[in-house]
Amino acid sequence: MLFLYGLTILAGIANAIQPGQNATLSKSLGLPITAGLITLLVSTAALLIGGLAIGKLEVPSGQQLAAVPWWAWLGGFLSVLLILAQLYASPAIGAASFLGIIVTVGVAVSILLDHYGWVGFPVHPASLWRILGAVLMTAGVALVALF
Template identity: 90%
Template sequence: MLLLYGLTILAGIANAIQPGQNATLSKSLGLPVTAGLITRLVSSAALLIGGLAIGKLEMPSGQQLAAVPWWAWLGGFFSVLLILAQLYASPAIGAASFLGIIVTVGVAVSLVLDNYGWVGFPVHPASLWRVLGALLMIAGVAMVALF
């Protein structure tokens, strides 16, 4: 479990750094959509190489493919949305505001997903304290964005 928390911390660090990298790639090339495609290709190559290196890359069976809920196939569209926001919004609003908004909106939406057990998450009720925490995050991001 400790390893998973460490991985999550590294992902948080990457989440803060990646928008600047992607925006710089976009600005340097002058081609935002091409920069987004390059980002996805680098990600795909890294997953391919990593999967092969650790022996965890396999082709799913037809039965496995058929068992996937329709909405689970749409994750790639959401990652494209995130990359486009990194390319267009992060340079304009700054790293702190961008990441604050991304994380805070993510927490607020996650409360709803957890409360109803949507998109594969186990039910975790939205208690008063969890909602209050999300509201405090919204206030904090507003302060970061305004000042």
């Protein structure tokens, strides 16, 4: 379990750094959509090489593919949305505001997802404390964005 928390911390660090990297790639090339595609291709290559290296890459069976809910196939579209926001919004609003908004909106939406058990998450009721935490995060992001 400790490994998973460490992985999550590293993902948070990556989440703060990646918009600047992707925006710089876009600016250097002068081709934002091409930069987004390159980002996804690098991600695909990293997953492919990593999966092969640790022996965890397998081709799913037809039965496994058929068992996937329709909405689970749409995650790639959400990745594209995040990359486009990194390419266009992050350079304009800055790293702190960008990441603050992404994380705060993510927490608020995740409270809803947990409360109703949507998109495969187990039900975790939206308590007053969780909602208060989201409100405080919103206030914090507002301060970061304004000052």
